[in-house]
Amino acid sequence: MSRFKFIRDIKLIIYIIRKAKLFVVFFGILLTYNQVWAQGKLSRQVDIPRYERASIRQIFDSLSKKESFYFSFNSDLVNLDSLVNKKSYNGVLIDYLTGLLGERFSFKETTSHILISYAPERMDVAANISSKESNRAMISGYIKDIRTNRAIANASVYEREAFRASTLSDKNGFFALDIKNSENLVAIALSKENYRDTSIILLLPVEAYRSLKKRKVGYYQVNGAGKTVYNNFFGNFFTSSAQKIQSLNLGGMFAYSPVQVSLTPGLSTHGFFDSQVVNNFSLNIIGGSSAGVDGVELAGALNINQYDVDGAQFAGVLNIVGGNVKGLQMAGVGNVVLHNLSGVQIGGVWNQVDTLKSGLQIAGAVNLGREVDGIQIAGLANRSNGQVRNQIAGGFNIAKSVSGIQIAGLLNISDSSDYPIGVFNWIKNGTKQLSAGVDDSKFFGLSFRSGGRVMYSLIGFGLYLDDPILKYGAEFGIGAQLLTTPKFTLSAELLQRTNFGDRFNPKDVQRISFRIIPAVYVSKKLQLYVAPSFHYSEAVEPAASKAILWKLWGKERQRNTFHGGGTVGITYVF
Structure with missing residues (x-):
């Protein structure tokens, strides 16, 4: 019998009794969750064949495929690879699952899943209605361990159909639930970690027969016990x-x-x-x-x-x-x-x-x-x-x-x-190189290249060997590996140089360069290179003319210059 039909029939009985002017004062039934709420999947009649030395995984897969649902559980609870022998079975699914895994497991269901949890303990509850006024019901009671008879604290107690009220039991196992807009039939659910879910159904004295409004229920399986919002x-x-x-x-x-x-x-x-x-x-x-x-x-x-x-x-x-x-x-x-x-x-x-x-x-x-x-x-x-x-x-x-x-x-x-x-x-697995070289402006520099298989960055510092004004320079740039073989590499770089005087005072003289660097391995770690380049160099000495000069080789000291150049050097490859 489905939960809807069960509730509908009880409500109809109540309605008939009230029409006959008979009054129901209080009616309570204590049932386990699996008995009361088992519906659809868990209460379904199944026909399961005999299994000999079959893994639980095989049985679950066969049930999932045949009955069109999924199993959900903590992987630490069930060893899917354990082998079992099971006789053929014809009956209710929940009884088969209980026989397969044991009485210490509890089963719930959603639209698409059967949820398996470890619930070795059982709860007992005594409840009563202390008031029913203005379409409100105050339901209170005590929860205890059915085996030890001790009070159960911090058990969740909530109205099961529409989830209109919820509370926790105190240290004495006592709870009080104030339910607004209550119906003829009120279902109270009790849940506690490691305990089997329990439900009580209460028939309340009301003046009119009304339909019970349900609320859709879902389930979310947390992957990883440490990754929950409450552990953050x-x-x-x-x-x-x-x-x-x-x-x-x-x-x-x-x-x-x-x-x-x-x-x-x-x-x-x-x-x-x-x-x-x-x-x-x-x-x-x-x-x-x-x-x-x-x-x-x-x-x-x-x-x-x-x-x-x-x-x-x-x-x-x-x-x-x-x-x-x-x-x-x-x-x-x-x-x-x-x-x-x-x-x-x-x-x-x-x-x-x-x-x-x-x-x-x-x-x-x-x-x-x-x-x-x-x-x-x-x-x-x-x-x-x-x-x-x-x-x-x-x-x-x-x-x-x-x-x-x-x-x-x-x-x-x-x-x-x-x-x-x-x-x-x-x-870590990319380019790392240290180079020393001299270029067309008689600038001797050390450069460190680091980056990936294709792109890399360059940081360099050096000094001018023969310049009365410029003494030092710092270079920053990016480069790309165009070709790499065991004996030869070809790369291209775009860099900018900032120049300084003899006391590292910055000079407003910039140099922007683009160069092609062919390099030949002379040993496993050493390369020699001769790199042709093209530059834009700003004037070092002031001049009357502001026009930009173009030259085949070397800069003009008194004019901003586009010019060709080159660098020769040696590179150590890490």
């Missing part, structure tokens, strides 16, 4: 201990609701149950807590979501999501996503995500990610502990592996990156 520093700081206990008791179960309005986390239209509800629209005046968002969420300060966000979030300070985000996040200070982001994060200060899939992180200061299959753009820094496609930062970029470009105002660091562009690059 910010999520832990902004949520109460009661909400964390509620999450442990209910696991990944949540309900759906069209709208939530909150003043602060825990103070909302969903009451204490707010962190277990997924909303289509959520308005949080200061801040709010919910299971997730399937639409739009707005907050003056912060949004906290246990599970997924599918839509858009806007917060004045902080968005914290314990699951995945598919859509847009915007925060004045920062966004934190503990799992995957497929979309856009925009943070005034920083963004943090585990895995960015085909998305974009934009932050005024810092972006942090473990795996970034997208683009990180930050005013100060980007960091990825794994792979990243592209990184652009005003300060520095750090990544394990970069498949696209790295552009930094100062520094790029990674194990592998073919296209780093920055003042300094340190690529």
Whole structure:
């Protein structure tokens, strides 16, 4: 018998009795969750063949395929590779699963999943109705361990159908639940970590027969016990201990609701149950807590979501999501996503995500990610502990592996990156060279090249061997490897030189150069090169004419000059 039919028949009986002017004062039934709520999948009649030395994995796969659902459980609970012998079976699915895994396991169901949890303990409950006024019911009672008879504290107690009220039992096992707009039939569910879920059904004395409004229920499986919103520093700081206990008791179960309005986390239209509800629209005046968002969420300060966000979030300070985000996040200070982001994060200060899939992180200061299959753009820094496609930062970029470009105002660091562009690059598996050479202006310089397989940066310093005004020079540039063979390399560089006088006083004389560098290996680590180049050199000495001069070789000291040149030198390859 399905839950709907069961409830409908009881309501019809109540209606008939009331029409006959008979009154029902109180009727309570205590049933386990599996007995009362088993419906659809768990109560389905199944015909299962005999198995000899078959793995639990094989049995689960066969059931999933035949009955069109998935199993969900903590991998530490069930050894899928253990071998069992099972006789053929014809009966209710939940009885078969209990025989397969044992009495210490509990089974729940959602639209697409059978949820398996370890629940070796049992609860007992005694409940009563203390008042029923203005269409409200006050239900209270005590919860105890059925084996030890001890009170059970911090058990979640909630109205099961519409999730209109929720609370926790105290140290004495006592609970009180105030249910507004109550129906004829009120179902109360009790959940506690390591205990089998229990439900009580109460028939209340009411004046009219009305239909019971249900709320859709879903389930989210957390991948990784340490990666939950309550284990995160910010999520832990902004949520109460009661909400964390509620999450442990209910696991990944949540309900759906069209709208939530909150003043602060825990103070909302969903009451204490707010962190277990997924909303289509959520308005949080200061801040709010919910299971997730399937639409739009707005907050003056912060949004906290246990599970997924599918839509858009806007917060004045902080968005914290314990699951995945598919859509847009915007925060004045920062966004934190503990799992995957497929979309856009925009943070005034920083963004943090585990895995960015085909998305974009934009932050005024810092972006942090473990795996970034997208683009990180930050005013100060980007960091990825794994792979990243592209990184652009005003300060520095750090990544394990970069498949696209790295552009930094100062520094790029990674194990592998073919296209780093920055003042300094340190690529573990890339280019590292130290060169010494003399050019056409009699400038003797030392240069350090570092970068990826293709792009690299150059930093150099040297002195003029024969110039009465210019004494020293500092060079910065970028280069690209055009051809690499075991005996020969060809590269191209674009660089700029800043000149100084004898006391390192800067001179307003710049030199911009483009050069082609063919180099020949004379040993395993040493190269010799002769590099033709083309330059724009500013005049060293003042002159009446401001016209730019073109020359085949060498600069003109009193004129800004476009001219040819060259460099010869030796390179040590790390």
